[in-house]
Amino acid sequence: MQTRKLGDKGLVVSALGLGCMGMSGVYGVADEAEAIATIHRAIDLGVNFLDTADAYGKGHNETLIGKAIGDRREKVVIATKFGLSDVSTGGYTIPVNGRPEYVRSACEASLRRLEVETIDLYYQHRVDPNTPIEDTVGTMAELVKEGKVRFLGLSEASAATIRRAHAVHPIAALQSEYSLWSRDVEDEILPTCRELQIGFVPWSPLGRGFLTGEIKTFDDLEPNDWRRTSPRFQGDNFGRNLDLVAQVQQMAREKKCTPAQLAIAWLLQQGEDIVPIPGTKRVSYLLDNLGALDIKLTDAELDRIDAILPKGxxxxxxxPTAMMQMVNL
Structure with missing residues (x-):
């Protein structure tokens, strides 16, 4: 397994991580046995970077991971997050909390659910506009001193907030959405991370599954799938985005790979400081995603992808509108 560094303080992880959110029912019905089998297979194949959050399934996801890694703790780097109450609220605003006393209590709760003594990478899930980032990160830094956390991260933070946070304590990684159909971080956020030597962890590198080509109609989404609230999956947007994916599929056929592998390979070639965390709850999709590590895109192919899916x-x-107001603060 290839490895990459997140930040410049010693955090090394597999070049591809495993996003575990979908294992807790966010994208439809969850199957715990299949989820644990997927985690175990990932670890066996060298994927050591597991991503979760206390908001996924209201704590269920952390409990699931704790169960899965019980006898494999030394083989994994666990990344979890605090600050949101629950991600399954559809298009409505989710309460955000970055107050120092909450940070500490959330960390203690995550440690109990994960059944570990230390969280390897601890992210603030969303920036709390009502709490100075210095106060939040200051408390996170105390958790590092106490041995409860090894490295600190932020998620969906603006360049200005990243700078303020990094001045309090080194930030190892920023996690934000980044893929062929979400490239806004390239303007200011990614360059800021590189200036400060902060690793970048793209979540949803497959456009929430859209870039795989497996979602062909709105009805392919299960009734309780939160993507039904996403503007990109609705109305005319769905059809226009489907046309873009069709071009990705055509290029993947020519490259003799899957659309998912093409999308992940593109991300991997955006820089050695980038570690995508494609989420899946099935072994078959895990294996498909890992195939991206063997794909190299030529300059001409990268140019063609830019022409197919330019920024925006x-x-x-x-x-949805309410949740867009919670990103890049």
């Missing part, structure tokens, strides 16, 4: 090509916002 996707139709519709990546979140």
């Amino acid at each position: 090509a996707a139709s519709g916002d990546r979140y």
Whole structure:
């Protein structure tokens, strides 16, 4: 397994991580046995970077991971997050909390659910506009001193907030949405991370599954799938985005790979400081995603992808209006 560094303080992880959110029912019915089998297979194949959050399934996801890694703790780097109450609220605003006393209590709760003594990478899930980032990160830094956390991260933070946070304590990684159809971070956020030597962890590298080509109609989404609230999956946006994916599929056929592998390979070639965390709850999709590590895109192919999916090509916002107000603060 290839490895990459997140930040410049010693955090090394597999070049591809495993996003575990979908294992807790966010994208439809969850199967715990299959989820644990997927985690175990990932670890066996060298994927050591597991991503979760206390908001996924209201704590269920952390409990699931704790169960899965019980006898494999030394083989994994666990990344979890605090600050949101529950991600399954559809298009409505989710309460955000970055107050120092909450940070500490959330960390203690995550440690109990994960059944570990230390969280390897601890992210603030969303920036709390009502709490100075210095106060939040200051408390996170105390958790590092106490041995409860090894490295700190932020998620969906603006360049200005990243700078303020990094001045309090080194930030190892920023996690934000980044894929062929969500490239806004390239303007200011990714360059800031590189200036400060902060690793970048793209979540939803497959456009919430859209870039795989497996979602062909709105009805392919299960009734309780939160993507039904996403503007990019609705109305005319769906059709326009489907046309873009069709071009990705054509290029993947020519490259003799899957659309998912093409999308992940593109991300991997955006820089050695980038570690995508494609989420899946099935072994078959895990294996497909890992195939991206063997794909190398030529300069001509990268140029062609830029022509197919330039910045801003996707139709519709990546979140409903209320939730868009919670990103890049």
